[in-house]
Amino acid sequence: MSQSELDRLIQMINQIAINNISAGDENAVAEVIASHVQKFWSRRMKAMLSDYVEKSGEELHPAAKLAAEKLLSEAA
Known part of the structure; x- marks a missing residue:
């Protein structure tokens, strides 16, 4: 995995979070x-x-x- 691919995924999932902030509290947004x-x-x-979340997920x-x-817990 290249850093640019990872950066793009982080950007995408953060954008999904921001776009769905009106879904409710943090747990409701996480479900969406x-x-x-x-x-x-x-x-x-x-x-x-x-992989990113297991290492840090800080961004x-x-x-x-x-x-x-x-998602990680469901996959286990």
């Missing part, structure tokens, strides 16, 4: 994000996100990080 990622992201994109919007962690 997780659903979007499950439906529309490729297996490779999901794997890149999982993710809080709701995006919560969604990624939810």
Whole structure:
């Protein structure tokens, strides 16, 4: 995975979080994000996100990080 690919994924998931902030609290927004990622992201994109979250996830919007962690726990 290249850094630019990862940067783009971070930007995308953070944008999804910002666009859905009106869905409610952080948990509700995380549900929307997780659903979007499950439906529309490729297996490779999901794997890149999982790797990033396991390492730090520091650049993710809080709701995006919560969604990624939810996806990780469901995959386990």
